[in-house]
Amino acid sequence: MLAAASLSTGLREYAQARVSFGGSQQLALSVEEGADVDVIVTADQRTMDGLAAHGRVERPAVVASNTLAIAVAPGNPKGVRGLADLARPDVVVVLAHPSVPAGKYAADVLGRAGVQVHPKSLELDVESAVQKVVLGEADAAIVYATDARARAVGDVAIPSAQNIVTRYVAAVVKTSSHRAAARRYVARLPARLRAAGFSAPDASSDTG
Amino acid sequence: MREGRVSATTAGAGVWVLAAGALVLIGLPLAGLLMRAPWSTLLHDVTAPSALQALRLSLACSLGALALCLVLGVPLAWVLARSSVPGLGLVRAVVLVPMVLPPVVGGAALLFAFGRRGVLPLRLPFTTAGAVVAEAFVALPFLVLATEAGLLGLDRRYEEAARVLGAGPWSRFVHVTLPQVAPAVAAGAALSWARALGEFGATITFAGNLPGRTQTLPLAVYVALQTDRDAALALSVLLLAVSVAVIAGLRGRWTWR
Numbered sequence: 001m002l003a004a005a006s007l008s009t010g011l012r013e014y015a016q017a018r019v020s021f022g023g024s025q026q027l028a029l030s031v032e033e034g035a036d037v038d039v040i041v042t043a044d045q046r047t048m049d050g051l052a053a054h055g056r057v058e059r060p061a062v063v064a065s066n067t068l069a070i071a072v073a074p075g076n077p078k079g080v081r082g083l084a085d086l087a088r089p090d091v092v093v094v095l096a097h098p099s100v101p102a103g104k105y106a107a108d109v110l111g112r113a114g115v116q117v118h119p120k121s122l123e124l125d126v127e128s129a130v131q132k133v134v135l136g137e138a139d140a141a142i143v144y145a146t147d148a149r150a151r152a153v154g155d156v157a158i159p160s161a162q163n164i165v166t167r168y169v170a171a172v173v174k175t176s177s178h179r180a181a182a183r184r185y186v187a188r189l190p191a192r193l194r195a196a197g198f199s200a201p202d203a204s205s206d207t208g
Numbered sequence: 209m210r211e212g213r214v215s216a217t218t219a220g221a222g223v224w225v226l227a228a229g230a231l232v233l234i235g236l237p238l239a240g241l242l243m244r245a246p247w248s249t250l251l252h253d254v255t256a257p258s259a260l261q262a263l264r265l266s267l268a269c270s271l272g273a274l275a276l277c278l279v280l281g282v283p284l285a286w287v288l289a290r291s292s293v294p295g296l297g298l299v300r301a302v303v304l305v306p307m308v309l310p311p312v313v314g315g316a317a318l319l320f321a322f323g324r325r326g327v328l329p330l331r332l333p334f335t336t337a338g339a340v341v342a343e344a345f346v347a348l349p350f351l352v353l354a355t356e357a358g359l360l361g362l363d364r365r366y367e368e369a370a371r372v373l374g375a376g377p378w379s380r381f382v383h384v385t386l387p388q389v390a391p392a393v394a395a396g397a398a399l400s401w402a403r404a405l406g407e408f409g410a411t412i413t414f415a416g417n418l419p420g421r422t423q424t425l426p427l428a429v430y431v432a433l434q435t436d437r438d439a440a441l442a443l444s445v446l447l448l449a450v451s452v453a454v455i456a457g458l459r460g461r462w463t464w465r
Contacts (some may be wrong), residue, residue: 025434092334092417099434120334121416124430132416135316136325137333 001185003025004043004168005127006066006102006143009150010196017185023100023125031056031173038176038186041168043126044101045143048169057171058179061186062201064168064193069108069148071133071141078139080156083113086140092156093175094129094138094180095119102126105166106142113162146197165203238448245445246438253442257368260421262428266405269336269424273404274397277351280344281400282393285355286381307349312344315413323414338415339422343407345377347400354399358392359385402451 001017013180017039020027024042029050031040037161040050040057050062072080078091086093091151095117103122110117120138123129128146132138142170144166170189172182190201229430246253253259289295290298306314318341322330332338362385370384386393408426415422425447432440 023434029433029437097417097431098429119418121418121422122431123417124290124412128412135319135323137319137323 001039001041002030002037003041004101006043006123006147007041007064007168007193007198008127008156009146010064010193010198023096025099026125034175037173038178038182039170041170041189043166043168044104045167045169047085047101048171052171055174057173058183060169060171062167063170063186063189064198064201065203066166066198067145067160067163068105068142068158068166070158071130071143071148071151073101073133073136073139073156076156077105078130080140081161082156083110083115083142083158086110086117087115091208092137092139093117093119094123094132094141095124096126096129096143097124097197100112100125101166102129102142102144105164108164109142109158109162112164116158123136137206148195158160165199166197167201241441241444241448245441249438250442250445252437254446256439258419259428259439259443259446262423262425262443263450265336265339265420265423266425266447267450269339269343270364270401270404270407272340273347273407274339274401276344277348277400277404278397281348281351281423282355285352285359286385288352289356289359303352304349306346308404311407311409312413312454315342315410315415318342318345318410318414333414334416334418334422336415336421339411339424342410342414343404346410347404350400350403351393351396354396355389355393358396361392362388398455399429402455405451406447410450 001019003019003021004012004024004027005021008019011017011019011021020037022030024044024047027040027042028047032054039128040048040051041063042051042208043066045060045062048057051057052060059167070080070083070086072078078085078088080086080091085091095106098104098107102125121132123132123141126143126147128152129141130143130153133141133153133166142158145155145157170186172179172186176182194200223354254263277443284303288303319326321327322332322338322341324331324333333342366388367380367384372382375383392419406426407424407429411422411424412427416425417427419428423431425443429440429443429447430442443451
């Protein structure tokens with residue numbers, strides 16, 4: 001199974017499936033190139049739609065939702081309180097690259113808030129962006145709320161008026177040799193991810 | 209040398225089959241890349257401003273890394289080959305570590321050393337200098353290994369003669385030792401430069417990914433692979449062409465016939 005990097009906090013401990021995490025675009029590329037996988041979970045609808053349009057996957061289903069938050073270094077030394085602080089020149093900000101869902105969402109959120117940020121790096125997946133904050137190289141990163149809560153970092157909430165709801169979409173890969181088992185696995189994903197702190201598939205923005 | 213070639217041509221068929229296997233292992237993926245490359249739009253893709261920017265940065269960083277390797281690596285190779293300080297075996301092993309270390313781990317190790325909370329906080333992450341250091345880290349062993357081998361194979365009577373004629377240590381090194389060992393240094397330089405040019409893992413982990421500053425060609429290829437596959441393949445072909453040209457040029461000139 002291939003899963004969006006941000007799902008690692010929710011799926012790593014479930015041993016029934018061997019999961020490889022990565023940027024959604026990269027996962028989609030693997031499936032396009034015929035990688036031997038049963039299930040793919042992307043962090044956005046668009047990537048999955050591309051796979052569905054090419055006939056690579058069965059009908060996709062939304063399995064969880066998430067919101068964004070600002071991950072800050074432990075103790076929040078730069079006193080980041082909201083998106084506007086990310087424009088400060090003394091705050092080192094990293095974002096996910098706009099080609100992966102998290103980066104696109106981050107750009108959307110910054111756009112809605114009218115904040116102009118000069119990131120020091122556009123990381124190749126959201127996990128790497130979190131990592132830069134965990135290691136103390138970056139002061140702040142815009143990541144998924146679940147990542148900000150679960151990791152050894154501080155998290156600053158983004159008010160729901162500025163925030164967006166992101167949805168995880170799962171589908172069984174058509175070339176899978178265990179399609180029945182894969183379908184059962186996908187059916188169980190919403191409950192599992194809910195237990196791991198992700199929001200329900202149909203959550204609206206005010207839950208963030 | 210000529211005798212060696214004769215015996216190779218008369219060797220059993222098994223040798224030829226295995227040699228062909230090696231060629232397939234290396235050649236087939238390259239052929240696959242060339243077959244899938246979008247030749248009609250190739251020129252357009254590789255001359256796009258973003259591609260040229262990444263290429264310029266890659267050349268600058270890899271040459272900077274090579275310079276760093278030469279300045280630091282040749283003296284280290286000399287120490288390894290000539291001195292008899294205890295613990296040299298351990299030093300040699302440490303120097304080779306970047307060759308076997310996964311580059312991403314190397315990048316993390318660089319952060320622990322030179323990152324903001326590192327042992328020696330040099331403010332290198334997210335800078336072009338950081339990309340140069342990351343590349344030098346993975347490329348240095350190649351230069352040291354080749355140079356040390358060259359030094360060990362040297363006829364030391366020339367240095368001895370220079371000493372008798374009154375040349376000081378530095379003068380002997382620059383005017384006698386270095387010219388003799390130049391082919392080995394050049395071979396090592398070609399290898400380490402090529403390793404620096406293709407560097408990905410340590411760079412992304414240590415220096416990050418920002419166009420114009422730390423996004424070298426391999427990083428640009430990775431990003432393009434997610435958004436514009438044709439552009440990614442075009443950039444890959446460009447990277448391939450540059451490296452083959454330089455390796456072929458350097459090897460033909462200094463090492464192999």
